[in-house]
Amino acid sequence: MKLTTIREIYKNREAYLDKEVTVGGWVRSVRDSKTFGFIVLHDGSYFETLQIVYHDEMENFAEISKMNVGAAIIVKGILVATPQAKQPFEIQAAEVTVEGVSAPDYPLQKKRHSMEYLRTISHLRPRTNTFQAVFRVRSLCAYAIHQFFQERDFVYVNTPLITGSDCEGAGEMFQVTTMDLDNIPKTEDGAVDFTQDFFGKKTSLTVSGQLNGETFAQAFRNIYTFGPTFRAENSNTTRHAAEFWMIEPEIAFADLEDDMELAEAMLKYVIRYVMEHAPEEMQFFNSFVDKGLIERLNHVVNSEFGRVTYTEAIELLEKNNDKFDYKVYWGCDLQTEHERYLTEQIFKRPVFVTDYPKEIKAFYMKLNDDNKTVAAMDCLVPGIGEIIGGSQREDDYEKLLGRMKELGLAEEDYGFYLDLRKYGSTHHAGFGLGFERCVMYLTGMGNIRDVIPFPRTVNNCEL
Amino acid sequence: MKLTTIREIYKNREAYLDKEVTVGGWVRSVRDSKTFGFIVLHDGSYFETLQIVYHDEMENFAEISKMNVGAAIIVKGILVATPQAKQPFEIQAAEVTVEGVSAPDYPLQKKRHSMEYLRTISHLRPRTNTFQAVFRVRSLCAYAIHQFFQERDFVYVNTPLITGSDCEGAGEMFQVTTMDLDNIPKTEDGAVDFTQDFFGKKTSLTVSGQLNGETFAQAFRNIYTFGPTFRAENSNTTRHAAEFWMIEPEIAFADLEDDMELAEAMLKYVIRYVMEHAPEEMQFFNSFVDKGLIERLNHVVNSEFGRVTYTEAIELLEKNNDKFDYKVYWGCDLQTEHERYLTEQIFKRPVFVTDYPKEIKAFYMKLNDDNKTVAAMDCLVPGIGEIIGGSQREDDYEKLLGRMKELGLAEEDYGFYLDLRKYGSTHHAGFGLGFERCVMYLTGMGNIRDVIPFPRTVNNCEL
Numbered sequence: 001m002k003l004t005t006i007r008e009i010y011k012n013r014e015a016y017l018d019k020e021v022t023v024g025g026w027v028r029s030v031r032d033s034k035t036f037g038f039i040v041l042h043d044g045s046y047f048e049t050l051q052i053v054y055h056d057e058m059e060n061f062a063e064i065s066k067m068n069v070g071a072a073i074i075v076k077g078i079l080v081a082t083p084q085a086k087q088p089f090e091i092q093a094a095e096v097t098v099e100g101v102s103a104p105d106y107p108l109q110k111k112r113h114s115m116e117y118l119r120t121i122s123h124l125r126p127r128t129n130t131f132q133a134v135f136r137v138r139s140l141c142a143y144a145i146h147q148f149f150q151e152r153d154f155v156y157v158n159t160p161l162i163t164g165s166d167c168e169g170a171g172e173m174f175q176v177t178t179m180d181l182d183n184i185p186k187t188e189d190g191a192v193d194f195t196q197d198f199f200g201k202k203t204s205l206t207v208s209g210q211l212n213g214e215t216f217a218q219a220f221r222n223i224y225t226f227g228p229t230f231r232a233e234n235s236n237t238t239r240h241a242a243e244f245w246m247i248e249p250e251i252a253f254a255d256l257e258d259d260m261e262l263a264e265a266m267l268k269y270v271i272r273y274v275m276e277h278a279p280e281e282m283q284f285f286n287s288f289v290d291k292g293l294i295e296r297l298n299h300v301v302n303s304e305f306g307r308v309t310y311t312e313a314i315e316l317l318e319k320n321n322d323k324f325d326y327k328v329y330w331g332c333d334l335q336t337e338h339e340r341y342l343t344e345q346i347f348k349r350p351v352f353v354t355d356y357p358k359e360i361k362a363f364y365m366k367l368n369d370d371n372k373t374v375a376a377m378d379c380l381v382p383g384i385g386e387i388i389g390g391s392q393r394e395d396d397y398e399k400l401l402g403r404m405k406e407l408g409l410a411e412e413d414y415g416f417y418l419d420l421r422k423y424g425s426t427h428h429a430g431f432g433l434g435f436e437r438c439v440m441y442l443t444g445m446g447n448i449r450d451v452i453p454f455p456r457t458v459n460n461c462e463l
Numbered sequence: 464m465k466l467t468t469i470r471e472i473y474k475n476r477e478a479y480l481d482k483e484v485t486v487g488g489w490v491r492s493v494r495d496s497k498t499f500g501f502i503v504l505h506d507g508s509y510f511e512t513l514q515i516v517y518h519d520e521m522e523n524f525a526e527i528s529k530m531n532v533g534a535a536i537i538v539k540g541i542l543v544a545t546p547q548a549k550q551p552f553e554i555q556a557a558e559v560t561v562e563g564v565s566a567p568d569y570p571l572q573k574k575r576h577s578m579e580y581l582r583t584i585s586h587l588r589p590r591t592n593t594f595q596a597v598f599r600v601r602s603l604c605a606y607a608i609h610q611f612f613q614e615r616d617f618v619y620v621n622t623p624l625i626t627g628s629d630c631e632g633a634g635e636m637f638q639v640t641t642m643d644l645d646n647i648p649k650t651e652d653g654a655v656d657f658t659q660d661f662f663g664k665k666t667s668l669t670v671s672g673q674l675n676g677e678t679f680a681q682a683f684r685n686i687y688t689f690g691p692t693f694r695a696e697n698s699n700t701t702r703h704a705a706e707f708w709m710i711e712p713e714i715a716f717a718d719l720e721d722d723m724e725l726a727e728a729m730l731k732y733v734i735r736y737v738m739e740h741a742p743e744e745m746q747f748f749n750s751f752v753d754k755g756l757i758e759r760l761n762h763v764v765n766s767e768f769g770r771v772t773y774t775e776a777i778e779l780l781e782k783n784n785d786k787f788d789y790k791v792y793w794g795c796d797l798q799t800e801h802e803r804y805l806t807e808q809i810f811k812r813p814v815f816v817t818d819y820p821k822e823i824k825a826f827y828m829k830l831n832d833d834n835k836t837v838a839a840m841d842c843l844v845p846g847i848g849e850i851i852g853g854s855q856r857e858d859d860y861e862k863l864l865g866r867m868k869e870l871g872l873a874e875e876d877y878g879f880y881l882d883l884r885k886y887g888s889t890h891h892a893g894f895g896l897g898f899e900r901c902v903m904y905l906t907g908m909g910n911i912r913d914v915i916p917f918p919r920t921v922n923n924c925e926l
Contacts, residue, residue: 044618045683045685102887123675131682136618139620146606157602160924160926164925177638198637199922220507220599227690230625232641234661253537421563422566423533423566426563459663
């Protein structure tokens with residue numbers, strides 16, 4: 001049986017008007033009078049609903065009228081224009097078949113539910129307006145990112161999730177093991193015997209695909225990753241999840257300026273794509289979640305992003321130290337309050353902050369000639385703060401090795417990474433975009449738990 | 464500095480001929496005579512190389528001539544047509560700048576290396592012809608899959624990687640923990656105290672996103688997942704990896720026939736897309752990896768896939784039992800030898816085998832009216848055997864619960880899944896495609912370790 005989707009009807013209404021169509025979907029509401037009734041039907045293909053009119057000549061009129069919210073039905077009827085009504089058209093049904101009833105205790109009723117409650121039913125919340133909008137935008141946003149990079153001939157690389165290295169400190173990582181936790185194998189001297197584990201060594205879940213990605217950039221020139229990453233941080237905030245997705249492009253024969261141009265072009269591309277492909281959803285967010293969202297996003301698309309060095313930014317912020325909980329000074333890490341002040345109050349548009357002190361950035365960032373700062377950049381956007389962090393990478397073997405030694409990193413763990421500086425090293429750069437933060441930015445949703453289908457946070461791993 | 468890519472030059476040669484261009488890339492070979500020399504340059508943007516001619520008026524002529532394979536250079540010069548030569552054009556260089564030398568012990572030399580050796584240098588092997596071709600095709604294949612589903616308005620869903628359930632038996636799963644393995648916390652009665660773990664419970668890496676995906680199909684109607692999955696199987700074969708990517712679409716208001724149509728359309732779409740976008744790479748595979756590959760793929764694209772029930776297939780195979788290591792009988796699981804015989808010898812094209820005995824299939828598959836078989840389908844293709852497995856899902860609450868009880872599954876672990884049959888259940892279906900198996904099929908590569916950037920297998924978790 002071929003069903004027409006509500007999306008097809010809205011997008012190509014002339015082809016369907018005054019013709020028989022068959023649609024299937026879930027009941028949002030039913031109201032009946034003695035001789036006829038109305039069903040509001042949603043089929044998941046489109047944000048808008050479709051009105052169905054049914055009548056008492058149907059032998060299952062009573063069955064239809066007593067359906068609960070959430071029931072699944074298939075409707076055959078004629079699509080007719082309704083120029084006098086709020087909705088543009090409706091189906092005058094000839095047949096309504098109940099595909100699946102909805103039990104009386106259906107947890108979603110017509111009233112508005114709290115986000116906290118909806119998080120307890122993550123298998124049902126995608127049926128609500130808010131999560132229909134969120135998860136369609138998430139899907140479109142993911143596709144826009146792939147399309148942006150593929151149009152530019154970047155190679156998509158699936159970097160590994162299980163890793164034997166621990167680049168950012170083992171404390172934040174989840175361990176992966178097949179050993180019996182009831183009976184951990186031990187060596188003669190009492191240590192855990194990882195040779196008996198699946199991989200014959202200690203393994204964890206990755207926190208970043210960057211170092212692996214760089215190896216591919218030195219072969220394909222322009223690459224990107226887009227996959228899950230993990231943090232075992234015991235932090236219970238609205239912005240942190242234990243499992244989230246990251247996009248990490250790496251570009252060879254490229255410097256920090258190229259990196260910023262790429263980041264700016266990507267963000268604008270994604271915003272434009274989502275606004276064009278989900279106008280109903282974006283209007284919904286603008287009306288019910290974050291007033292001013294569309295104006296803000298339009299402003300970003302039409303702005304040239306600002307550029308300021310960290311040193312200049314500190315000077316600008318120091319003049320406003322009375323406004324901050326944490327006072328700024330040269331050498332400090334910027335907090336969200338500082339980032340938002342810069343982008344919202346000072347620049348009034350997205351801004352790249354560049355050339356951070358080397359002490360607060362990662363070992364692989366390229367040392368500037370001043371020997372104090374590195375060629376790093378953070379992209380700050382109004383309403384969020386940092387959305388992208390990137391850098392030119394240190395491409396000099398000796399300088400990279402020196403920095404690793406300063407920080408006490410074991411040379412043998414990074415042999416492959418040093419090799420890239422030994423065999424045909426190029427100047428190159430890259431950045432990371434947290435995918436969920438991007439979706440929050442595009443939707444105005446305030447809690448990362450509400451932009452992930454099944455979020456994982458401390459003490460929470462349901463379904 | 465804006466570099467032109469070798470891809471741009473090949474794709475739009477008229478725009479560049481007789482003009483100055485600047486390119487950057489890695490040296491595949493250098494040979495010099497007294498007054499001039501030739502460099503074969505590869506820049507990762509395109510499968511083909513570009514010839515550079517340099518001459519002794521350059522002050523770094525000697526430096527250039529003694530470069531090792533793998534060195535990175537930037538070349539400025541005029542692109543000129545070479546109608547008499549093998550290659551269509553070359554660059555007559557005005558400047559060659561050595562960006563990064565390649566140390567004398569560079570592990571990749573001009574000779575052919577074995578696949579086994581190349582697996583030991585997974586950070587460098589993408590620089591070889593074979594892996595340039597493999598990983599570009601992998602990238603294009605991934606994008607084709609996204610494009611196929613997005614064009615049809617499917618919603619992309621990121622199902623979780625860390626899971627608290629163990630749908631396919633805990634034996635095959637990796638455990639995820641932040642507990643100190645040296646000192647596992649225990650309860651009073653001596654059991655592992657998972658309340659002290661990060662999630663407050665036992666957690667593992669997922670083996671499938673299907674059940675989560677179904678919850679979204681009952682909200683969005685058509686969805687797909689595309690993400691990593693894990694198997695802790697202690698099997699050392701050319702077809703199994705511990706970490707691999709899967710595509711799992713789920714479609715509501717759909718039966719097994721719709722499912723097969725979707726699978727067939729997807730496979731044909733992906734093959735067409737890759738052959739169109741990577742003709743040089745496909746020609747390479749056809750010449751050096753798997754002779755007959757292109758003919759076989761063209762045949763698949765132009766065939767209507769066959770359909771046969773399991774029961775019919777067994778009858779056909781039984782007549783050839785003398786050819787098999789494992790004899791077939793009704794009720795047996797099909798081995799690769801049987802699958803390949805069906806698709807290669809009997810049907811001579813891809814074929815769907817449907818309606819398997821319920822005993823050899825998963826609990827969630829829809830029971831047929833015969834009470835003996837389920838509405839399952841496996842798609843078999845020549846050269847591989849099974850590439851896709853799917854089914855219509857059991858949408859009846861009582862039947863699903865009954866099957867779970869027969870198999871001893873705990874009802875409380877599947878409450879969310881049963882809810883889908885309680886609140887607006889629809890007939891629905893889905894399938895799973897192993898992404899790596901798809902890439903192997905498209906490239907003719909015989910070992911799964913050679914289509915994954917950094918493969919994870921038993922005792923192997925390098926980089």
